[in-house]
Amino acid sequence: MKKRNLSDNFMKLFIILSSIITLGTMIWILIYVISNGIAHVSWEFLTEFQEGQIEGGIFPYIISTLYIIFITILIATPIGIFSAIYLVEYAKPGKIVRIIRFATESLAGIPSIVFGLFGLIFFVTMLGFRWSMLSGALTLSIMVLPTVVRTTEESLKAVPNIYREGSLGLGASKLRTIRKVILPSALPGILTAVILSIGRIIGETAAVFLTAGTAKALPKSIMDGGRTLSVHMYYLAKEGISMDKAYATATVLILVVIVINFIANKLASRLNKKNS
Amino acid sequence: MNNMKITVKDLNLYYGDFQALKNINIDIEERKITALIGPSGCGKSTFIKTLNRMNDLIEGVKIDGNVMLDGEDIYKDVDVIKLRKRVGMVFQKPNPFPMSVYDNVAYGPRSHGVKKKSILDEIVEKSLRSAAIWDEAKDRLKKNALGFSGGQQQRLCIARALAVEPEVLLMDEPTSALDPIATGRIEELTEDLKKEYTIVIVTHSMQQAGRISDKTAFFLLGDLIEMGDTKKIFSNPDDKRTEDYITGRFG
Ligand SMILES: Nc1ncnc2c1ncn2[C@@H]1O[C@H](COP(=O)(O)OP(=O)(O)OP(=O)(O)O)[C@@H](O)[C@H]1O
Numbered sequence: 001m002k003k004r005n006l007s008d009n010f011m012k013l014f015i016i017l018s019s020i021i022t023l024g025t026m027i028w029i030l031i032y033v034i035s036n037g038i039a040h041v042s043w044e045f046l047t048e049f050q051e052g053q054i055e056g057g058i059f060p061y062i063i064s065t066l067y068i069i070f071i072t073i074l075i076a077t078p079i080g081i082f083s084a085i086y087l088v089e090y091a092k093p094g095k096i097v098r099i100i101r102f103a104t105e106s107l108a109g110i111p112s113i114v115f116g117l118f119g120l121i122f123f124v125t126m127l128g129f130r131w132s133m134l135s136g137a138l139t140l141s142i143m144v145l146p147t148v149v150r151t152t153e154e155s156l157k158a159v160p161n162i163y164r165e166g167s168l169g170l171g172a173s174k175l176r177t178i179r180k181v182i183l184p185s186a187l188p189g190i191l192t193a194v195i196l197s198i199g200r201i202i203g204e205t206a207a208v209f210l211t212a213g214t215a216k217a218l219p220k221s222i223m224d225g226g227r228t229l230s231v232h233m234y235y236l237a238k239e240g241i242s243m244d245k246a247y248a249t250a251t252v253l254i255l256v257v258i259v260i261n262f263i264a265n266k267l268a269s270r271l272n273k274k275n276s
Numbered sequence: 277m278n279n280m281k282i283t284v285k286d287l288n289l290y291y292g293d294f295q296a297l298k299n300i301n302i303d304i305e306e307r308k309i310t311a312l313i314g315p316s317g318c319g320k321s322t323f324i325k326t327l328n329r330m331n332d333l334i335e336g337v338k339i340d341g342n343v344m345l346d347g348e349d350i351y352k353d354v355d356v357i358k359l360r361k362r363v364g365m366v367f368q369k370p371n372p373f374p375m376s377v378y379d380n381v382a383y384g385p386r387s388h389g390v391k392k393k394s395i396l397d398e399i400v401e402k403s404l405r406s407a408a409i410w411d412e413a414k415d416r417l418k419k420n421a422l423g424f425s426g427g428q429q430q431r432l433c434i435a436r437a438l439a440v441e442p443e444v445l446l447m448d449e450p451t452s453a454l455d456p457i458a459t460g461r462i463e464e465l466t467e468d469l470k471k472e473y474t475i476v477i478v479t480h481s482m483q484q485a486g487r488i489s490d491k492t493a494f495f496l497l498g499d500l501i502e503m504g505d506t507k508k509i510f511s512n513p514d515d516k517r518t519e520d521y522i523t524g525r526f527g
């Protein structure tokens with residue numbers, strides 16, 4: 001009895017300790033970065049920039065980041081969702097599905113620099129898209145595709161079969177069943193996939209600077225290069241240009257992530273409310 | 277001689293190598309309630325699903341024999357979408373879609389091309405009335421259907437099935453998830469519905485089969501043992517096994 005109590009207590013202690021370590025490190029990093037950076041975040045820093053001036057503001061990099069996120073999501077989400085629909089709703093379990101699943105899983109495990117190299121060779125050079133938003137977004141699309149497919153797949157599988165039976169039993173076509181019953185139920189999960197992808201895109205450096213370049217200009221079209229906040233930070237820190245600016249940029253990056261997550265969460269709970 | 281709505285001839289069904297239905301021959305009368313009874317796993321659900329081809333959804337199912345609806349072979353001559361419009365189904369577990377009550381009932385008609393709001397309104401009201409849930413639903417049409425109780429949900433599902441104006445209504449243990457009061461309401465409802473619809477119902481309750489059905493079919497291990505007037509089956513069955521099952525002496 002006593003022994004049991006002891007191990008119970010030990011377990012509890014361990015759980016609490018782990019939580020504290022996880023949460024603590026996270027909060028510590030956040031506070032450290034923001035406290036070092038926030039003083040250098042000014043209105044000028046956010047909005048001003050001079051062509052080719054690395055010491056100036058980060059406006060073009062914010063735009064490049066949002067630009068790349070937007071195009072990547074635009075490319076990767078539909079493809080990912082349609083693949084997941086195919087895998088869950090249409091494909092007969094068997095060899096092809098196993099191969100596709102194996103491919104997506106392998107793709108998820110490949111380091112991002114490999115995607116970067118591929119993008120550099122294929123999109124930048126072979127297809128002649130140069131260092132551009134497009135090359136970057138295409139490369140990142142391939143990179144986040146496994147996440148989108150897997151997460152969407154899981155949320156489709158979680159839709160109870162009785163909904164499918166109910167709809168088909170009324171004489172609705174399979175397509176209509178998917179569109180009107182299955183997808184709406186799976187939407188929160190699909191949104192999670194998008195959030196996860198955005199997180200990966202924001203955090204990515206290697207695959208981005210190899211394909212979208214490091215141009216310090218504001219991208220005016222999809223064929224222009226540009227640098228994202230992460231890439232910019234990498235340069236600031238690596239070249240020792242300005243640690244202050246690096247922290248300030250990191251602060252902005254963190255804020256962007258928080259805002260995007262906040263919006264996505266609001267959207268998800270909105271959808272959930274409508275659905276339940 | 278009564279009209280036969282559905283005629284099943286020499287029906288065999290296999291799940292892979294396992295034969296779940298063995299040479300079934302059944303005639304289902306129009307505007308009557310036919311009850312399917314038998315111990316768990318005897319093939320009742322499998323059989324009822326062959327009547328609107330819901331088995332098509334299951335991997336590895338093989339079917340031979342004929343199922344004739346008004347003289348047409350549903351596995352050969354009838355488009356499956358049109359078939360399911362004519363032969364509706366209510367499932368064991370109430371399965372309203374996670375959308376409003378109105379959208380649930382309008383789902384079927386919309387799937388079959390009805391777009392006009394006024395017509396949909398009419399169908400929704402009529403179906404909810406026929407399913408005896410109009411009074412409870414009329415002020416909650418825009419509310420999510422999952423907010424209903426289990427019994428209400430099941431009647432809503434019946435309304436949803438009626439909204440496509442089927443000729444036959446298949447019900448697989450429609451009251452097994454409901455309390456006695458909700459069950460009673462559904463039983464009363466089936467009495468009303470049989471004036472217009474042909475009903476096939478699977479049930480584990482002998483009392484229920486006795487109360488509501490005109491015909492009863494007894495299944496055992498994939499075989500149809502006996503079928504006939506409910507009165508006769510319950511009072512004077514031909515087969516010993518039917519009697520054992522009905523009197524609860526079945527192992
Ligand atoms: N998808 C399936 N794949 C393989 N075998 C199945 C499948 N569905 C049912 N079976 C088998 O077919 C037989 C008949 O099953 P069915 O569900 O029709 O029985 P039932 O009479 O409806 O039983 P219950 O009263 O428990 O609902 C059972 O032996 C069952 O294990």
Ligand SMILES: [Mg+2]
Binds near residue numbers: 321448
């Ligand atoms: Mg069953």
